[in-house]
Amino acid sequence: MIVLERASRWYGQVLGLNDVSCFMPAGITALLGENGAGKSTLIKLITGQLKPTTGRVLVMGEPPFANPRVFRKLGYCPEIENNYDDMTGRDFVTMLAAMGGLPSSTLKPRVSEAIETVGMTSAADRKIGGYSKGMRQRIKVAQGIVHDPDALILDEPLNGLDPVGRRDMSVLLHELASRGKSVVISSHILYEVEQMTRNMLLLHKGRLMAQGDIYQIRGLIDAHPHRISIVTEQARAVAKRLLDLPYVLSAKFDATDPRRLEIETHAPDKFYAQFPDLVIEHGFDITTFESPDNNLEAVFKYLVGG
Amino acid sequence: MNYDLPPPPPSASVSNIADLTYRNYEGPLVSRAVRWWIVAKSGVQGALKKPGFWVAVAFCLLPYLIHGFVFYLQQQMADMGGPAAMLLGPQEQRFGRLFYQSLCGDTNEISMFVITLLIGTGSIAADNRANALMVYLSKPITKGDYLFGKWAGVFLTLFLVALLPCLLLFLFCLVLYTSDGFLKDNPTLILKVIGSCFLPALLHSSLIIGISAWSKSPRLVGAVYAGIYFVGGILSWLLGASLFGSDPKMNNLVQHFSLSGLMEGIIQNILHVTLAAGLRRPDDPTLEIPMVAPLIVAAILVVVGGIIAARTKIKAVEVVRG
Numbered sequence: 122m123i124v125l126e127r128a129s130r131w132y133g134q135v136l137g138l139n140d141v142s143c144f145m146p147a148g149i150t151a152l153l154g155e156n157g158a159g160k161s162t163l164i165k166l167i168t169g170q171l172k173p174t175t176g177r178v179l180v181m182g183e184p185p186f187a188n189p190r191v192f193r194k195l196g197y198c199p200e201i202e203n204n205y206d207d208m209t210g211r212d213f214v215t216m217l218a219a220m221g222g223l224p225s226s227t228l229k230p231r232v233s234e235a236i237e238t239v240g241m242t243s244a245a246d247r248k249i250g251g252y253s254k255g256m257r258q259r260i261k262v263a264q265g266i267v268h269d270p271d272a273l274i275l276d277e278p279l280n281g282l283d284p285v286g287r288r289d290m291s292v293l294l295h296e297l298a299s300r301g302k303s304v305v306i307s308s309h310i311l312y313e314v315e316q317m318t319r320n321m322l323l324l325h326k327g328r329l330m331a332q333g334d335i336y337q338i339r340g341l342i343d344a345h346p347h348r349i350s351i352v353t354e355q356a357r358a359v360a361k362r363l364l365d366l367p368y369v370l371s372a373k374f375d376a377t378d379p380r381r382l383e384i385e386t387h388a389p390d391k392f393y394a395q396f397p398d399l400v401i402e403h404g405f406d407i408t409t410f411e412s413p414d415n416n417l418e419a420v421f422k423y424l425v426g427g
Numbered sequence: 428m429n430y431d432l433p434p435p436p437p438s439a440s441v442s443n444i445a446d447l448t449y450r451n452y453e454g455p456l457v458s459r460a461v462r463w464w465i466v467a468k469s470g471v472q473g474a475l476k477k478p479g480f481w482v483a484v485a486f487c488l489l490p491y492l493i494h495g496f497v498f499y500l501q502q503q504m505a506d507m508g509g510p511a512a513m514l515l516g517p518q519e520q521r522f523g524r525l526f527y528q529s530l531c532g533d534t535n536e537i538s539m540f541v542i543t544l545l546i547g548t549g550s551i552a553a554d555n556r557a558n559a560l561m562v563y564l565s566k567p568i569t570k571g572d573y574l575f576g577k578w579a580g581v582f583l584t585l586f587l588v589a590l591l592p593c594l595l596l597f598l599f600c601l602v603l604y605t606s607d608g609f610l611k612d613n614p615t616l617i618l619k620v621i622g623s624c625f626l627p628a629l630l631h632s633s634l635i636i637g638i639s640a641w642s643k644s645p646r647l648v649g650a651v652y653a654g655i656y657f658v659g660g661i662l663s664w665l666l667g668a669s670l671f672g673s674d675p676k677m678n679n680l681v682q683h684f685s686l687s688g689l690m691e692g693i694i695q696n697i698l699h700v701t702l703a704a705g706l707r708r709p710d711d712p713t714l715e716i717p718m719v720a721p722l723i724v725a726a727i728l729v730v731v732g733g734i735i736a737a738r739t740k741i742k743a744v745e746v747v748r749g
Contacts, residue, residue, distance in 0.1 A: 168565045189567035193456055197565040199558065207473055219465045220566035222456035231452055238449050264562075269452035296449045 122147055122272055122303040123167055128176035130162050137162035139327040140176070145305055148298045151314035152307040154324035160307045163324065164274055167305065168197050181271055193222055196270035198261045200277045206250030210241055210260040213249060214267055221268035235267035236260075240289060254281025262290070272303040279313050291317050323424070330424050345423050346370055346385040349392065352408040356382040359405055368392065380408070462568045463576035470580020474546040483545065484588055486538040491592040494529045495599055502604070522600060522613050523698035526620055529596060530589065530627075531691045539627055540656055540687075542588060547581045547635030548652065549645035551737065556643040560741065570741055578636045578734065585628035593620050623694045630690060630729055637733030640740040659685040680717045689726050692717045 123145035130137040138159045154160045165171040166178045169185030169192060178185060185191040205213050214232050223231055236245045239259040249257065258281055265273055278294075279287050294317060298304050308314045314321070323331040353359050360372040360382050368388035375381035386392045389412070400407055459465070474480050529535060554560050563573050597617060600609050634655070639648045667681035683692035695702070696719040 165561070168561065170561055170564060187569075189458075189569075192565055192567040195565060197562065199561055205557075205559070207476060208469075212469075212472070216465060216469050217562065217566060219459075220462070220563065220568050222458065222567055223452075224455060224457045227452075227454040231454065234450050234452075266449070267452075268456060293449060300449070300451065 122181055123305065124179040125163075125166070125173075126177050126179075128166060128173040128178050130166060130171055131174045136327050138166065138173075138324075141324075141327075141329045142176075143322055143329055143332050145303055145322075146320075147301045147303050148320060149294055149304045149306060149318035151318050151321045152305055152324065153309065153314065153321055155309055157326070158309075158324040159327040160309075160324055161276075162327070164197075164276060164305075164307060167272075168192075168195060168274055193268070194271040196265035196268065196273040198265035198273070198275040198278060200280065207248060209246050209248055210252070210256075210263070211236065211245040213260060214245075214264045217264040218267040223268055232263075232267060235263040238266065238293065239263045255283055255286045258282055258290075259286070262293070266297070270302070272305070273297060274305045274307075276307045277309075278306055279308070287313075325424070346387055347389040347392075347412065349384050349386065349389070349410070349412050351382045351384070351410050352378075352380050353382065353405060354380060354408075355405055356380055358403070359407075360384070362399060362403060366392070366395065458567070462572040463579060466563070466568070466573055466576025467579035467583060470546065470550060470577060471584050474542075474580070474584045477545055479545050480542060483538045483541045487535055487542070487588055488592050490532045490535045491529045491596050494525055494532070495596055498525050499603070502607075520700045522604075522609060522616060523619070523700045525600070526593060526596065526616075526623065527694060527698050527700045530593065530623055531694055535589075536627075536687050536690070539585060539589065539631060540653075542585060543581070543631040543635050544649045544652065546584055547632065548639060548648040550577045550581055550636060551639040551741065552642045552645045552648050555640070556645075570738070574636075574734070574737055574741055578632055578737070581635060582628050582632035585631055586624060589624035589627055590621065593624055619697050622697050626693055626697075626726070627690045630686060630726060633730040633733035634686070635733075637736035640737035656686050660687055663688055676715075676718075679715060680721060683717050683722055684725055686729070689722055689729070692722045693719065693726060696722070 125141050125143050128141050129139055141159075141163065152160050152163060162171065166173055167180060167185060169180075169188055172186040180191045181194050183191050185195070208216070211232060214235060215228060218228055218232050218235075219225075233242070233245075236242055239262050241256065241259050241263060244252065244256055245260075249260065252260065258278060262275070262278065265275065273294075275294075278290060282290055294304050294306070306314055306317065319334050321332065321334075322329060351359060356374060356379060360374070363369045363384055364372055366386075368386050368391055370385045370387060372382060372384045375383070396410075399405075554563070560573070564570065568576075597620060635648070635652055638651050638655075639645070642648045642651075663685040664682050666684075667678040671677035671681055680692075682688060695716050699716065701715055
């Protein structure tokens with residue numbers, strides 16, 4: 122539904138996006154990258170606010186730049202915080218719904234539906250200035266879905282949401298995706314989006330670094346040793362048992378904290394599957410268990426070869 | 428013990444658990460002919476919700492009440508043959524002067540200036556600050572719709588604030604002075620009054636929108652606008668006095684090259700009134716109607732300049748040039 126063909130965008134001498142070709146089908150696609158990676162430029166190209174310098178962008182088969190036909194089919198939920206404080210949530214959604222082309226006759230009920238969908242009915246008539254960050258996110262999503270778009274673009278949609286809010290948002294986005302809509306989520310936090318989708322686009326310095334199924338991308342990472350940090354009072358005993366596993370390559374103790382153990386493995390999935398059984402079997406008391414590699418920065422480091 | 432359940436309420440067929448699932452919209456999507464109106468309406472509604480706006484509106488009404496009342500007293504005394512007839516000025520200018528004094532008095536001008544600050548400074552600057560233009564311009568409205576909507580939101584509010592008390596004053600004159608030749612002597616006065624209300628709204632809205640589009644800070648916009656308004660007034664006065672001190676006509680003209688001066692000068696021409704003498708001699712040329720053509724050219728420059736400035740700057744995204 123959204124296609125980029127060798128799309129590049131220059132800002133004078135600055136390259137925002139470099140020769141990116143990708144396809145965002147119906148379903149949820151996560152757009153990942155650090156700050157300055159080109160996520161915003163890509164979103165601006167998709168939402169028709171920028172024209173590609175070279176290449177082309179197609180949304181539902183049409184170039185989106187200054188194209189009201191495409192705008193009608195797009196929902197955009199930006200990462201803005203400090204505006205519309207004097208308006209009520211309902212007024213805000215109503216205004217943008219009217220701009221989206223909803224006729225006066227259906228405006229009110231449809232706005233109520235959208236507000237209800239994001240769980241904001243009870244707060245809809247309060248001023249946005251008094252909303253929490255999570256409520257602002259919800260009301261922004263309501264304006265994005267009120268005209269029932271075919272594609273929904275969300276910039277950092279999980280920012281400020283509490284765990285329940287994140288779950289609700291995830292359910293809503295999955296529902297939209299299951300109805301054949303393209304949902305594009307921009308984020309710089311891998312673990313947030315990997316709960317929602319396996320389809321990802323990874324941008325780095327304006328280039329598309331990887332795209333496709335998250336497990337395929339992880340496969341690339343897993344070719345490198347994967348570090349896992351464990352804190353336990355029985356660090357040496359745990360290390361001894363873990364080194365018996367064929368896919369554990371090394372174990373290292375922290376010189377400053379004898380309870381901290383870091384192991385390297387080339388098969389993290391197998392490790393994660395077997396480790397709980399091992400802990401139960403030997404009665405280990407594990408305080409914390411984390412992977413310093415399980416973040417976007419580490420993914421990039423591996424993919425860039427750093 | 429009786430374990431029978433109470434009968435279900437009449438609405439029991441409706442589940443108590445709300446259905447929060449997403450619902451498709453099956454209705455039509457329309458292309459509105461006046462898309463700018465959505466933006467303008469939001470601007471007007473935003474203005475009406477500000478308490479400061481209503482305080483400023485009350486101050487706007489004050490000169491009409493005072494001048495209307497004083498005019499009534501003077502007219503009464505003049506009818507009794509007192510010296511008040513002199514204060515009212517020439518017969519053909521009496522009503523025009525009444526409207527001029529109400530519209531261009533300090534209280535009304537300052538109130539209009541304050542309302543402009545209240546509703547205009549943040550009109551585009553706040554959107555710039557929040558990067559909200561992307562939201563507007565990702566909807567099926569054009570940059571022109573957005574700009575015209577923002578401008579119209581400020582313009583309509585100012586125009587109505589100026590016009591409504593004028594219409595009340597007109598009604599007052601109509602009721603009390605029709606028998607004294609109010610309509611007969613001034614058949615086009617209502618059109619002139621509407622034109623006189625149109626001008627300040629046009630100048631204020633165009634200039635503030637132009638400045639607002641160039642900033643992300645409504646406060647900075649307010650400071651710049653206040654600077655233009657007040658410093659411009661002082662500069663034009665100094666310029667007129669220093670360059671054309673010996674040429675009262677030119678002095679009078681140059682002193683009108685400020686925002687408030689343009690409004691006063693053009694409205695003076697529209698209503699065709701000379702000013703009341705006050706402490707100055709009645710034949711003082713600075714009390715005369717200034718030349719209108721240069722003032723109109725200057726006003727057009729302000730309006731067009733403001734709108735071009737806004738149009739140049741309004742972009743959904745800020746393009747950083749490396």
